[in-house]
Amino acid sequence: MPLRKYRSVEEMRPVVRLKRLDADNLRVACDLSELSYALHSWRFVPGVRKFRTVAAASRRRAEWERSQVRKPLEKRCEARQE
Numbered sequence: 001m002p003l004r005k006y007r008s009v010e011e012m013r014p015v016v017r018l019k020r021l022d023a024d025n026l027r028v029a030c031d032l033s034e035l036s037y038a039l040h041s042w043r044f045v046p047g048v049r050k051f052r053t054v055a056a057a058s059r060r061r062a063e064w065e066r067s068q069v070r071k072p073l074e075k076r077c078e079a080r081q082e
Contacts, residue, residue, distance in 0.1 A: 042068055 006012050018025050051057040 018028065049060065051060065
């Protein structure tokens with residue numbers, strides 16, 4: 001796929017808007033979800049965890065979700081250099 005470099009946003013083609021309530025929109029959303037998973041898949045640690053409270057389980061889930069988010073590019077570059 002060829003790449004094209006633009007000097008400004010005005011040179012770019014306009015975004016094609018999808019029709020509202022179109023059945024094909026679900027297919028587009030699923031394709032985008034598959035692409036995002038392929039680019040950065042989730043990391044699951046094997047095993048079963050037990051929690052004393054629902055709040056503790058919720059906190060652990062929130063921590064896991066935060067750990068799945070990629071670091072900004074600058075931080076990834078800094079980590080590689082160290």
